[in-house]
Amino acid sequence: MDMEASVGVTSTAATEASSVLDIRNLKVSFRTDEGIVTAVDGVSFQARKGRTLGLVGESGSGKSVSTRAVTKLLPKNAIIDPGSAIRLDTGNGSLTDVAPLPANSREIRNIRGGAVAMIFQEPMASFSPVYTIGNQIAEAVRLHRRAALSPLGATETVGDQIAESLRAQNAKLTKQEAWEIAIEMLHKVGISNANLRVDQYPHELSGGMRQRAMIATALSTHPKLLIADEPTTALDVTIQAQILELMGQLQADLGMSIIFITHDMGVIAQVAHDVAVMYLGVIVERGPTRALIEDPKHPYTEGLLQAIPRMDVLSRRLTPVPGDIPSPLERPAGCPFQTRCPKRIPGRCDRETPQEIGLGGGRFVSCFLHE
Amino acid sequence: MLRFALHRLFGMAVTMFCVSIMVFTIMELPPGDYADRYAFRKFSGTGVNITESDIQNIRVQFGLDRPAPERYFDWVWRIVTDFDFGQSFAFETSVNDVVGERLWLTLAILYATLILTYLLAIPIAIYAAVRRHSAVDYGLTVVSYLGLALPNFLLALILLYISVSTFGSSVGGLFSPELEKAPWSWEKFVDLLQHLIVPAIVLAWSATALQLQTVRATMLDELNKLSVTAARARGLPEWKVLLKYPARLAVNPVVSTVGFDVNRIFSELPIVALVLSLPELGELLIQSYLDLDMYVAGAILMMLTFFIVVMNFVSDVALAYLDPRIKLEGG
Numbered sequence: 001m002d003m004e005a006s007v008g009v010t011s012t013a014a015t016e017a018s019s020v021l022d023i024r025n026l027k028v029s030f031r032t033d034e035g036i037v038t039a040v041d042g043v044s045f046q047a048r049k050g051r052t053l054g055l056v057g058e059s060g061s062g063k064s065v066s067t068r069a070v071t072k073l074l075p076k077n078a079i080i081d082p083g084s085a086i087r088l089d090t091g092n093g094s095l096t097d098v099a100p101l102p103a104n105s106r107e108i109r110n111i112r113g114g115a116v117a118m119i120f121q122e123p124m125a126s127f128s129p130v131y132t133i134g135n136q137i138a139e140a141v142r143l144h145r146r147a148a149l150s151p152l153g154a155t156e157t158v159g160d161q162i163a164e165s166l167r168a169q170n171a172k173l174t175k176q177e178a179w180e181i182a183i184e185m186l187h188k189v190g191i192s193n194a195n196l197r198v199d200q201y202p203h204e205l206s207g208g209m210r211q212r213a214m215i216a217t218a219l220s221t222h223p224k225l226l227i228a229d230e231p232t233t234a235l236d237v238t239i240q241a242q243i244l245e246l247m248g249q250l251q252a253d254l255g256m257s258i259i260f261i262t263h264d265m266g267v268i269a270q271v272a273h274d275v276a277v278m279y280l281g282v283i284v285e286r287g288p289t290r291a292l293i294e295d296p297k298h299p300y301t302e303g304l305l306q307a308i309p310r311m312d313v314l315s316r317r318l319t320p321v322p323g324d325i326p327s328p329l330e331r332p333a334g335c336p337f338q339t340r341c342p343k344r345i346p347g348r349c350d351r352e353t354p355q356e357i358g359l360g361g362g363r364f365v366s367c368f369l370h371e
Numbered sequence: 372m373l374r375f376a377l378h379r380l381f382g383m384a385v386t387m388f389c390v391s392i393m394v395f396t397i398m399e400l401p402p403g404d405y406a407d408r409y410a411f412r413k414f415s416g417t418g419v420n421i422t423e424s425d426i427q428n429i430r431v432q433f434g435l436d437r438p439a440p441e442r443y444f445d446w447v448w449r450i451v452t453d454f455d456f457g458q459s460f461a462f463e464t465s466v467n468d469v470v471g472e473r474l475w476l477t478l479a480i481l482y483a484t485l486i487l488t489y490l491l492a493i494p495i496a497i498y499a500a501v502r503r504h505s506a507v508d509y510g511l512t513v514v515s516y517l518g519l520a521l522p523n524f525l526l527a528l529i530l531l532y533i534s535v536s537t538f539g540s541s542v543g544g545l546f547s548p549e550l551e552k553a554p555w556s557w558e559k560f561v562d563l564l565q566h567l568i569v570p571a572i573v574l575a576w577s578a579t580a581l582q583l584q585t586v587r588a589t590m591l592d593e594l595n596k597l598s599v600t601a602a603r604a605r606g607l608p609e610w611k612v613l614l615k616y617p618a619r620l621a622v623n624p625v626v627s628t629v630g631f632d633v634n635r636i637f638s639e640l641p642i643v644a645l646v647l648s649l650p651e652l653g654e655l656l657i658q659s660y661l662d663l664d665m666y667v668a669g670a671i672l673m674m675l676t677f678f679i680v681v682m683n684f685v686s687d688v689a690l691a692y693l694d695p696r697i698k699l700e701g702g
């Protein structure tokens with residue numbers, strides 16, 4: 001894998017690409033028996049067209065919760081704070097705030113699998129065992145693809161939009177057409193004998209093949225944003241490398257934005273143009289991958305990277321930072337990281353909460369050391 | 372799928388063969404045979420003395436002088452080719468006449484019970500699992516514990532009492548007295564359905580309680596599966612997600628225990644039938660044991676096991692259809 005090259009992309013065109021997703025001050029809490037638990041406490045980040053954002057952080061830091069909020073795929077006891085904004089390109093090129101939309105609304109359903117597709121950590125469990133792979137891909141295709149989409153910007157007036165949506169309703173693909181697309185997608189993600197595989201059940205495919213099929217399902221509807229929640233964690237190293245390469249290729253072909261969630265800084269360095277480091281429900285540092293890895297500003301990021309002595313042996317797991325993550329029920333006062341921070345400023349870090357500070361070059365950090 | 376079905380069908384034939392040997396052995400156990408009984412009956416009825424040679428003649432006439440294996444094959448052969456189960460000693464007529472309508476009425480009770488059980492248990496349990504911690508969910512838990520705790524003959528008596536005291540109707544039997552001997556008509560059919568309700572409730576009671584718990588637990592399990600989240604993430608409407616993914620799998624334990632339910636219904640039926648005076652096979656089976664009327668007992672045992680085996684087959688095939696992982700293992 002040519003890491004230098006992929007990281008090299010980062011330094012160019014850092015801010016030009018338009019945002020597909022712009023999250024501002026997202027706050028998600030859970031109603032539990034022990035009271036209200038805040039899992040995500042005011043995070044802001046953007047995902048850009050044609051680029052990959054890496055979300056990294058220890059278990060429980062809120063990576064899944066903050067990304068699932070985009071499609072409202074949260075447990076029933078989750079509350080999205082009304083002050084949050086989740087501005088998303090739902091297909092027409094401009095950003096709309098989806099935060100206030102109810103999870104069971106038609107708009108959210110259209111976004112799920114439409115503008116935003118997701119793949120998950122467990123390729124074994126992502127498909128239902130009782131339907132064929134083809135059935136589950138075709139399901140997504142028939143929900144979102146229309147016979148012929150009118151070119152972007154063709155729907156200017158309200159009348160046009162109504163006419164277009166009526167036409168789209170009628171132009172739902174037939175099962176046969178959706179099946180053809182399923183085969184085509186399986187072929188595209190590098191599954192040989194796609195016309196046979198499409199008829200098979202998940203248990204007849206290997207783990208790597210299932211994750212490829214999952215990617216095929218996600219991309220079959222041409223999403224603007226792909227949220228990949230630890231898509232390679234359950235796979236062995238060789239398969240993992242293949243899947244990462246495939247995702248990079250497909251991104252180049254289709255120009256979608258990817259949010260890539262992982263524990264693995266090595267994977268981040270390989271695939272992400274930008275990184276956001278999460279800790280206890282907040283983003284402590286974010287910025288272009290290369291700059292961030294070469295010169296981490298936040299003590300937590302430094303800790304994460306210390307375990308990685310050289311850039312070419314990056315594939316280590318994240319357990320380097322000494323100390324335990326506090327329970328979200330007992331969030332420390334002041335800086336969330338102060339209980340473990342080696343550079344803690346006594347009397348300050350345990351009293352005040354650091355705000356996010358822009359450092360220029362698209363970099364942000366939340367730490368008093370950089371004021 | 373076809374190979375799987377044929378495989379199971381063969382297994383079914385082997386089972387029936389083994390069962391027939393066991394049943395025939397049971398039939399042979401009581402001392403004496405049909406000829407002895409015939410002679411004794413004739414003697415006690417008419418006072419005419421019967422000689423040993425008369426008995427021997429009867430034996431030859433009915434083929435009872437032949438060795439047991441030969442008679443076994445004869446018995447099986449007649450059942451398979453002519454659906455002829457032999458003669459009843461007690462009723463002095465063919466077993467088919469004795470069993471007659473009771474066979475169909477037993478099946479009517481069986482299917483009414485199964486349908487009622489599944490119609491109640493499956494939708495309610497799925498609803499309770501989806502609306503976990505709701506009033507329906509808690510209510511269901513209480514009702515199903517009650518269902519498991521209350522013996523069904525007691526329930527039968529309670530329902531009998533209620534319907535007689537408040538509605539003044541006769542729940543006993545399967546037909547109203549005036550229609551009992553009438554030929555089949557729409558009116559008689561509706562009358563049968565009305566009379567089936569109480570026995571079906573009584574027999575479905577504990578099975579429903581049990582299946583409610585199983586389906587609810589499986590549904591809760593399935594609802595947490597990643598594949599369900601993945602289906603939601605594809606934008607499938609929630610009710611379609613529920614029906615297509617978790618609900619379909621939640622039905623599996625029900626389908627796989629159909630044979631078990633049939634078995635249980637058959638074993639509970641005689642007591643319930645006694646309380647509700649239903650003309651069904653279980654009660655006749657007990658009576659035929661008491662009378663040592665072995666061909667009747669044999670016929671009923673064969674029929675009941677046949678239905679259990681058939682329902683097991685149906686359940687196996689349905690399960691293989693519902694869950695494609697099974698086909699590979701089944702061969």
Ligand SMILES: Nc1ncnc2c1ncn2[C@@H]1O[C@H](COP(=O)(O)OP(=O)(O)OP(=O)(O)O)[C@@H](O)[C@H]1O
Nearest residue numbers: 030032039058059060061062063064065066075328
């Ligand atoms: N259903 C829930 N009820 C209560 N709290 C929850 C629930 N789901 C998640 N949380 C809380 O949200 C926090 C963030 O969880 P999240 O799954 O986003 O972590 P993550 O960063 O994705 O971790 P991992 O790397 O293990 O996937 C957790 O610490 C947990 O306390």
Ligand code: SF4
Nearest residue numbers: 335338341349367368
């Ligand atoms: S704000 Fe203080 S405690 Fe927090 S990371 Fe910076 S130095 Fe450490």
Ligand SMILES: [Mg+2]
Nearest residue numbers: 063064065229
């Ligand atoms: Mg997660």
